[in-house]
Amino acid sequence: MSQGHGRGRRRGRPDTRKTIVDAARSRFLEDGYHAVTLRSVAADADVDIALIGYYFGSKKGLFGAALALPANPAELLADLLRSGDHSDFPERAARTVLRAWDDPRTGPELLSLLRRAGVDGSLSVLLREVLEAEVIRPLGALLGGSDAPQRAASFSAIMTGLVTSRYLLRLDPIASMSTEDVVAHITPLLGQALRGPGRTRRPPAATV
Structure with a gap:
């Protein structure tokens, strides 16, 4: 019998990227660039921090996506x-x-x-x-x-x-x-x- 996966941080799903972007946008506008960490955004989005690196590469990349910058x-x-x-x-x-x-x-x-x-x-x-x-x-x-x-x-x-x-x-x-x-x-x-x-x-x- 296969064991079920325990509940935990959300793994990659079709809506995961949007969830991270929305959480990052709120964080950046509320706390400013300096205070925001990838860990805090991951916690707000309820995802593994590794997914932020996977989707955006870095804090700079996450910022560009959060503000929908066409040129960062x-x-x-x-x-x-x-x-x-x-x-x-x-x-x-x-x-x-x-x-x-x-x-x-x-x-x-x-x-x-x-x-x-x-x-x-x-x-x-x-x-x-x-x-x-x-x-x-x-x-x-x-x-x-x-x-x-x-x-x-x-x-x-x-x-x-x-x-x-x-x-x-x-x-x-x-x-x-x-x-x-x-x-x-x-x-x-x-x-x-x-x-x-x-x-x-x-x-x-x-x-x-």
Whole structure:
């Protein structure tokens, strides 16, 4: 006679992914990005924590799914840092951001999220915490040096200003410039932000 399975945490079922996403969305908006753990989401969803890794890979992936992000800035940065020569990182970063926002499939959804953050305090705090934890800190750690956090934050500020001016405010001429023109103008600023004030060159090993 076969033994029945004991009652316990829910295993993978067709609705498991949605259950996890719903639980994560509530947790992120209520507690903020820093405080949320995969274990707390698993407990809320009544699933084994391994299923979160299976479906989403990481906290970054779970966040992107919970907010239905068509382009997750944390994952985009991770991909950029893993691939290519770090010496052309500013240009690749600019092109990646512009590509995501100019894409007719992902751009409108990103713009909608940005507009919602302007009127939803919880969402605004959540996005700020994600940028701090998953963009500014990793980039600062890669840069190194006592002023690395400031340089990473300056880089993020330029990117945020670009997105706000071009897509939210539709501020001309930046809104009507071609991708190539924007890249040509913004890349030197991003590079200088990463180097820091008054620095025109850095040793190749420390260049991003």
